[in-house]
Amino acid sequence: MHSLPPLFGKTLSELRQLATEWDQKPFVGTQIAHGLYQRRVSSISEMTDLSLPLRERLASEFSLGLTPSNKVDASVDGTKKYLFPAAGRFVEAAYIPDVDRKTLCLSSQVGCKMGCLFCMTGKQGFQAHLSVNEILNQVRSLPEGSELTNVVYMGMGEPLDNLENTLKSLEILTAEWGMGFGVQRVTVSSIGLMPALETFFARSRVRFALSLHNPFEDERRQLLPIQNVHALSDILAFLRTIQKTDGRRLSIEYIAFAGVNDTPRHVKELVRILHGIKIRVNLIRFHPIPGTPLAGSDEAALVKMRDALNEKGVPTTIRRSRGQDIYAACGLLSTKALLKPVAEDF
Amino acid sequence: MAQPLRPVDVTRLEPSGPDAWTLYWKRDFDFRPGQVVALSIFPQGQQRLYSLASASGGEEASVLFNLAPDGWLTPQLQAVRPGHRIYASNPFGSFIGLPGPAVWVANGTGVAPFLSMALSGLTEEKILIQGARVRNQFYGQEVLAPLLGDQYFRCASADTGDGLQPGRLTAFLESRSWPADRPFYLCGSASMIVEARDILIRRGVPFKNILSEVYF
Numbered sequence: 297m298h299s300l301p302p303l304f305g306k307t308l309s310e311l312r313q314l315a316t317e318w319d320q321k322p323f324v325g326t327q328i329a330h331g332l333y334q335r336r337v338s339s340i341s342e343m344t345d346l347s348l349p350l351r352e353r354l355a356s357e358f359s360l361g362l363t364p365s366n367k368v369d370a371s372v373d374g375t376k377k378y379l380f381p382a383a384g385r386f387v388e389a390a391y392i393p394d395v396d397r398k399t400l401c402l403s404s405q406v407g408c409k410m411g412c413l414f415c416m417t418g419k420q421g422f423q424a425h426l427s428v429n430e431i432l433n434q435v436r437s438l439p440e441g442s443e444l445t446n447v448v449y450m451g452m453g454e455p456l457d458n459l460e461n462t463l464k465s466l467e468i469l470t471a472e473w474g475m476g477f478g479v480q481r482v483t484v485s486s487i488g489l490m491p492a493l494e495t496f497f498a499r500s501r502v503r504f505a506l507s508l509h510n511p512f513e514d515e516r517r518q519l520l521p522i523q524n525v526h527a528l529s530d531i532l533a534f535l536r537t538i539q540k541t542d543g544r545r546l547s548i549e550y551i552a553f554a555g556v557n558d559t560p561r562h563v564k565e566l567v568r569i570l571h572g573i574k575i576r577v578n579l580i581r582f583h584p585i586p587g588t589p590l591a592g593s594d595e596a597a598l599v600k601m602r603d604a605l606n607e608k609g610v611p612t613t614i615r616r617s618r619g620q621d622i623y624a625a626c627g628l629l630s631t632k633a634l635l636k637p638v639a640e641d642f
Numbered sequence: 643m644a645q646p647l648r649p650v651d652v653t654r655l656e657p658s659g660p661d662a663w664t665l666y667w668k669r670d671f672d673f674r675p676g677q678v679v680a681l682s683i684f685p686q687g688q689q690r691l692y693s694l695a696s697a698s699g700g701e702e703a704s705v706l707f708n709l710a711p712d713g714w715l716t717p718q719l720q721a722v723r724p725g726h727r728i729y730a731s732n733p734f735g736s737f738i739g740l741p742g743p744a745v746w747v748a749n750g751t752g753v754a755p756f757l758s759m760a761l762s763g764l765t766e767e768k769i770l771i772q773g774a775r776v777r778n779q780f781y782g783q784e785v786l787a788p789l790l791g792d793q794y795f796r797c798a799s800a801d802t803g804d805g806l807q808p809g810r811l812t813a814f815l816e817s818r819s820w821p822a823d824r825p826f827y828l829c830g831s832a833s834m835i836v837e838a839r840d841i842l843i844r845r846g847v848p849f850k851n852i853l854s855e856v857y858f
């Protein structure tokens with residue numbers, strides 16, 4: 297852990313402000329950003345385009361802020377699950393190599409407040425928001441970080457519940473002065489928190505995936521408690537409206553549960569509620585978690601659902617399961633065994 | 643969407659326990675017990691959601707909140723006085739109390755929707771299990787105890803006596819058998835909800851009979 301505040305994770309405007317406060321020209325902030333995010337320096341002393349006194353002052357008041365992972369599990373399919381120290385605890389990040397892309401699934405919180413029935417992270421309750429530094433450290437300190445093509449915010453936590461840090465991390469991740477990922481290479485997945493979703497669309501250009509999981513509101517709230525206050529119909533109405541002026545790609549995350557949300561009735565309702573929205577559905581296999589009352593749909597049901605949706609004009613694919621043998625698949629991320637219990641009295 | 647807000651005039655602010663307050667304003671809208679409102683100090687300001695804690699037919703509407711000293715809203719709510727103007731949305735949400743049997747489970751200010759349900763007359767065949775650390779943290783107990791009688795269980799994790807059930811509410815849930823055919827309403831922190839839900843499912847309650855509202 298660093299005793300000094302981290303430099304890595306500051307936005308360009310924050311760095312330029314720092315430069316100004318230190319009686320430097322604002323472009324010095326740009327030079328620091330260049331060193332941090334493009335040249336990928338591993339120490340402040342490597343920022344040799346800065347004067348020596350400035351480097352010394354930076355080093356006396358800031359750490360660079362990079363924290364290596366302290367554990368990795370490797371799957372037979374090439375997926376790796378990294379454990380990073382963060383917020384005095386741990387978070388997981390899954391590196392998923394494929395033929396045409398190398399994706400990092402990163403975390404935005406330690407634990408989660410949303411309490412979704414099917415999610416392992418939710419089992420540990422909420423522990424902490426990740427800082428911008430801690431979110432982006434998962435990208436920068438990943439051993440394969442320089443090879444990454446895609447980043448998805450689909451690990452532990454609800455990104456829109458940590459909105460400001462998520463937005464700042466997206467700014468740094470996608471800016472030309474920052475880490476330079478194309479906005480079409482970054483996806484944020486959310487269960488749909490309002491009005492945070494509006495702010496997300498107003499202040500970022502990356503792709504968005506909605507965790508939907510059931511098209512019937514009365515049934516969805518059995519899986520996702522948030523449905524009780526942020527109704528799916530409101531979220532879809534917003535997406536339908538925003539899509540008229542916002543060309544970014546939208547998708548639906550849909551974990552298929554046997555007999556719960558994979559029937560022809562659900563297909564019919566999905567088609568109905570998605571009418572008028574250009575959106576792709578990703579069907580996801582469910583890997584049971586301890587104590588869950590849910591079972592994943594079998595392969596035949598998944599294929600039937602995919603084909604039925606495609607036939608009705610809703611582009612649908614079945615997401616390939618990755619890293620199942622190391623519990624890196626969707627909904628399985630949890631560092632619960634490594635965490636102290638939450639000191640909460642009820 | 644951000645909820646449209648309109649001005650409301652505060653009528654009362656009363657302490658409800660250590661660091662907990664109930665804020666009242668004149669009610670000029672209809673709602674169903676269990677619904678929430680968005681509140682803000684400013685007409686276009688940041689909003690937070692609170693369950694209504696008052697009777698659906700009462701003259702005043704109210705919310706119960708914990709003072710979060712570093713929070714951006716509750717210190718301002720705690721500073722308002724009768725006559726001050728704040729901003730509230732119309733009620734919304736589907737965590738709604740109904741007549742008939744049900745088990746209510748709450749911790750912290752998560753008792754608010756059940757206060758509203760009880761004050762609105764939905765007490766028949768209801769059981770309330772409330773969890774807290776010590777006796778003065780059972781928000782609303784003065785109102786709930788006479789309304790629910792022996793169907794009201796206060797589980798104290800660090801207190802005894804005075805009719806308290808010793809231990810956490812999750813221990814209480816573990817210690818009893820529960821009818822699988824009645825709805826369970828859980829409201830409070832994510833940790834409590836996840837733990838309580840797991841216990842109920844393990845004890846045979848179908849997940850379809852468990853309705854949760856997470857406070858965050």
